[in-house]
Amino acid sequence: MNNEEFFNQYSDFVNDEYLNMVEQSSAPATPASGELRLYAGDDGKWHVKDDAGIVATLGELSDEWIDVADGATMDFDLSSNTNKLKFLCAALTDDRTFTISNPSEGYVFLIRIVQDSTGTRIPTWFEAASEVVTITIAAPGVITTSFDMKTGTPVKFTTTDTLPTGITAGTQYYWIRTGATTGNVATTKANALAGTQITTSGSQAGVHTMGVQIIWPEDTVPTLTTSKHAYDDFAFIVHAEAQITGQIISQDL
Known part of the structure; x- marks a missing residue:
């Protein structure tokens, strides 16, 4: 998450016109009554500490790819402190079954599917x-x-x-x-x-x-690129419980 995205998402916590970040060797002290302290921890997440010393975790600092190992069943775990996730599948060596876990309303995630040196690998998509x-x-x-x-x-x-x-x-x-x-x-x-x-x-x-099932444009499940070493990108939005839409972002890259 970059600074602009952070400001847009967490502007309710910020009263000043500008956000000044100061490097510290340890977590900040408990703020004065009625104030909040906002900081980035060494765990790669944003945190807020209130005047009672209670810390809430807000989100990830990075939107780096999350590696998903190749296997008969490949799960995309959405249990993260950020609602924007990118999953990078290891090259598929056979047809695979995709599943998801811990979806929450408002989450957006991208899946990159990679073919191996043989190609023609087809996934069975997860259910919402x-x-x-x-x-x-x-x-x-x-x-x-x-x-x-x-x-x-x-x-x-x-x-x-x-x-x-x-x-x-x-x-x-x-x-x-x-x-x-x-x-x-x-x-x-x-x-x-x-x-x-x-x-x-x-x-x-x-x-x-x-x-x-996933709701796809034109009510059509997309056809993957099956040539050797090709990869396709798909984006998904969790709109509500049991409501996920999917969209092709790019193919045959």
């Missing part, structure tokens, strides 16, 4: 969120979830046994919001926006899980 849901046999079928999602959000279902007729495991559907914790699904985004719901029938068994 997933949880166990209930589905009724009805016209239309009603799904109950804790996620409050906007109409048109893409979702997929898995089950430990049998889903109701009308819903197929692994097929992408589109959410139709009927309430904060309930909704129906449609076969296309256009149908979802038009309110054309799926009717469920037959019987069901087992535990059903709904996975909320």
Whole structure:
């Protein structure tokens, strides 16, 4: 984070027209009553100490790449004190499954995917969120979830046994919001926006899980560059719980 970004993000803590940084060999003393001391620690983070001596950590000093080792499953951990992260994947040596952990509303992150000397490596993208849901046999079928999602959000279902007729495991559907914790699904985004719901029938068994998918432009999952040693950059925004949008930044670099 540079000084301008810091000022924009933490201007509420600064009363002076200018911010003067003074190098010290140790953390600053507790400030006088009603004041705050702002400092950069040797841990690479911004800190604020209040007049009671309590220290709050604000954010990272650097936006350097975070290395993610190659592996069958590659996780992008968003548990950081900054809301802007850049992940650099090691060269993929096979098809991979991507996951994320600790997403928070307002976070922005970039992922650079690198092909190895063979190329043609394809990742399975992470889901924005997933949880166990209930589905009724009805016209239309009603799904109950804790996620409050906007109409048109893409979702997929898995089950430990049998889903109701009308819903197929692994097929992408589109959410139709009927309430904060309930909704129906449609076969296309256009149908979802038009309110054309799926009717469920037959019987069901087992535990059903709904996975909320990334929202891509034009509702199209991007095709990666698969040539040898190529890399592609993708940016993501966590808008809310179970709402992540993705965008191609650059390809075939």
